[in-house]
Amino acid sequence: MKRQIHAGASLLSALFLATFWTSTLFTELFLSAAAVVEVKQLIAWALIVFVPLMLLTAGTGFSMGAGKHHPLLKLKRRRTPFIGLNGALILVPSALFLAMRATAGQFDSLFYSVQMLELLAGATNLTLIGLNIRDGLTLSRLHRAVPVAK
Numbered sequence: 001m002k003r004q005i006h007a008g009a010s011l012l013s014a015l016f017l018a019t020f021w022t023s024t025l026f027t028e029l030f031l032s033a034a035a036v037v038e039v040k041q042l043i044a045w046a047l048i049v050f051v052p053l054m055l056l057t058a059g060t061g062f063s064m065g066a067g068k069h070h071p072l073l074k075l076k077r078r079r080t081p082f083i084g085l086n087g088a089l090i091l092v093p094s095a096l097f098l099a100m101r102a103t104a105g106q107f108d109s110l111f112y113s114v115q116m117l118e119l120l121a122g123a124t125n126l127t128l129i130g131l132n133i134r135d136g137l138t139l140s141r142l143h144r145a146v147p148v149a150k
Helices: 002-030 033-065 071-103 109-145
Strands: none
Touching (some): 071 109
16 A cells, blocks of 8 residues: 555656646746746645655655665665755745745746746756656566565
């Protein structure tokens, strides 16, 4: 059951992040300031679901990998703290900051600087999460064939 929870939470986390990223980019490039405000507010509210999903993904992943030493698990363990720190220190504060600035109509150089930082950090996390999902799928296939060595 833990494996299914981990897989579901990781997939949903990746979909949330990809939706945040593409919605932001599309809205900024092609839509009105009012649409930017709406997207920024929706992203801020979605953090209520997104952050627990990320924590659930990390928690179940660490729990399943405890005591195991497969090279792919080691790679996932190295990436996961960076994903978490990037989210906690850059993505979440940026999302909240941008939502506040957008709501106030403050589309200035600070807004766009933080927006660029958020897009870069989001692309980084999407890449790292994608690598973790790829490696997780490989581990899952290996586990079905032969249980992962402890």
